[in-house]
Amino acid sequence: MKKKHGLSLCVNKADFVSRIETLGLSIDYFLAEVLVDPTNATIAVAGSIAKGLSTPESDIDLIVIVEKAAQVRSESSSIVFRPKSGLSGLEHKFFHQGVEFDVEIYVMEELSSLEAAVNTLVTVLHQPQSMQTLPILRSDEVKLLDNLRNAWVLSGEPYADLILKRFHVRHLPLYCALFYYTEYLESLEDAFALRDEDARVFCAATRICAGYAVHSMLGIHGVSDPSEKWMWKYVARVTAKSAGNHELIWKHLNDAYFVGLEEAATDRDQVLKRIWNVGHDLVSSLRSIPGAGAVLESLSTRFSYVFDERVIARISAA
Incomplete structure (x- = not known):
């Protein structure tokens, strides 16, 4: 059973x-247990604690990133790592005095495809007229980048920067x-198709x-x-x-998300109107961000969605 802690x-x-x-x-303890060479390496607190979302029983998420695989210990006196599912890396979960620690290790030379995808993203954002399309990052890749963005760096600040x-x-x-705006449009198309x-x-x-x-x-x-888990x-x-x-x-978003089953059964056009209208809110808000408007225009030329015009007419009149 997890122990409540002050962390x-x-x-x-x-x-x-x-x-x-x-x-x-101590931080030195973790570094010594997982690394042979701490040069070009960093360790950071991530997850709910660094984001201010933790509870008294939250596990402690630690991320270690090194430049080369040879820097990672193959054996440790107290930590046994296993390959991480999905994104290339190693992970280990252990308990210390009832507190759960999750340690993840990533090697930069093994994250080259993610780095390339992010470089493509930068090109799309800064040169929307280019032929590049918005890259699709997997959820575990977004999670890693988000953790890095919000982490507290404990050691190796220059390398972390x-x-x-x-x-x-x-x-x-x-x-x-x-990305989630495009997912919203695709799922909106599904919602229209599933109206009946x-x-x-x-x-x-x-x-x-x-x-979305x-x-x-x-x-x-x-x-x-x-x-x-933390969306709301x-x-x-x-x-x-x-x-x-x-x-x-x-x-508007709250009303669109928390639709009851009874309302979905009796007033479907009104439900569709809610989720249709939040799209206008999203576009208006996105256009207020410098550079985002041009990317939206670029996306609209590459993707098309089919909505029943009769339903649109009804919800517009509702």
Whole structure:
């Protein structure tokens, strides 16, 4: 059983270092256990603690990134790593005094494809007239980049800064805003096509569509975490800082997402109108971001979506 701990109360890296010392651990301990050579390496606190989303029982997420695989120990006295599923890397989970630690190790030379995809993204954002298309990053890749973007670096700050620049993490929120907007359009097309299906099927389709819209709007507001778990906690954070028109936009998203089964069965055109209208909110908000409007125009020339014009006419009149 997980033990409640004070690490969830940490507000910065100095606080974290101080609190893990009370557990008899240190940053030097972790480095010595996982690395042969700490040159061109960094270790950071990531996940819910660094993002201020942790609970008293949250596990401790540590990320270690090195330049070359030879820097990683093949054996350790207390840590046994296994290949990480999905994104190339190693991971290990262990308990210390009832506190769960998740350690992930990544080697930069094994992340070349991700680095290339991010470079393509930068080209799309800065040169939307080019023939490059918006790259599709896997959820585990977005999660890694988001963790790096929000992490507290504990050791190897110069190398960490280099990694952040190589992965262009400052562009990640805009990528999420644009990517989830395209996902919203695709799922909106599905919702229209499923209008006359079983109410549960239709309700699920609209919920998925609205979820993509929420993630897109979060990206517009600087959030790049793809996790469904924390989505509405991020919404609460953003709405607390929003004012005026943004409050209305978040209300539209909330109404579109939390559609009841009964309403989905009895007033489908009204439900479709809600998720249709949030698209206008997204486009308006995206166009307010420098450079995003040009990317939207570029995307619109490459992708087309089919919506029943009769349904559009009905919901527009509703």
